[in-house]
Amino acid sequence: MLSSIAKxxxxxxxxxVNFQVSDIKRLPLFPIESSxxxxxxxxxxxxEYEAARETSIEFKKPGASAWKYAQEWA
Structure with a gap:
């Protein structure tokens, strides 16, 4: 929904000025290869990111995370 096509x-x-739930429901979905x-x-x-974030309930130990890189990659 954040893409320029969706907007x-x-x-x-x-x-x-604003969108309603019914507008979002009418938004067509496009298949994504390798989704x-x-x-x-x-x-x-x-x-992995949640396991290294101290405020997460999934916290195991502090460490580096590839979450930002994974978001950019996707």
Whole structure:
């Protein structure tokens, strides 16, 4: 929903200042090639990130994380 294509489509569906839930529901979904691989990589990176973040309930030990890199990659 943050892409320029989505914003253009949402503006076409509802030209007012704000969007409603019904506008979001009408937003078409486009298939993404390798979406399962992308999800698997992001899930693994986020799990590692949460394990190194002290305020997380998943905290194990402090350490470096590839979460920001994984977000940029996806």
């Amino acid at each position: 253009t489509i949402l503006s076409s569906l509802n030209p007012t 399962e691989e992308i999800f698997t990589q992001l899930d693994a990176a986020f799990t």
